Amino acid sequence: MFLTRALEKIIADKEIKKAYHSQLKKACEGALDELKNESKAKVEVPESSALPVPKQAGFVEADKYFLPFELACQSKCPRIVNIALDCLQKLIA
Numbered sequence: 328m329f330l331t332r333a334l335e336k337i338i339a340d341k342e343i344k345k346a347y348h349s350q351l352k353k354a355c356e357g358a359l360d361e362l363k364n365e366s367k368a369k370v371e372v373p374e375s376s377a378l379p380v381p382k383q384a385g386f387v388e389a390d391k392y393f394l395p396f397e398l399a400c401q402s403k404c405p406r407i408v409n410i411a412l413d414c415l416q417k418l419i420a
Contacts, residue, residue, distance in 0.1 A: 328366075330392055333414035334359045337395065342404040351402060354395040361391065392418075 334355045337343060343352050399411035 328362070329414060329417050331359065331362050333410050334362070334395060336410050337399055337407055340404070340407055340410075342402070342407060348402060351395065351398040351407075354398055358392045358395045 338352065338355050338359070342348060343355075396411040396415050399407045400415075402408060
């Protein structure tokens with residue numbers, strides 16, 4: 328999923344290791360953990376045999392994951408801002 332890849336790219340950037348990006352790093356790690364836990368929860372839910380549950384493939388509550396990208400846009404690093412804007416554009420589309 329593009330959210331996971333974007334968060335991993337932001338965390339992997341060398342600028343994120345600087346002290347003034349600590350809030351951004353924590354927000355990215357928290358959102359990444361939530362995404363991983365959410366994907367595990369989807370796998371464990373058994374389907375009803377009587378009526379199929381409608382699948383919302385790729386459906387994500389974008390509001391939960393907005394903070395890391397907002398903080399990334401406020402950073403002064405063009406690479407991080409570029410990754411964040413790309414992911415926000417995909418969320419909007």
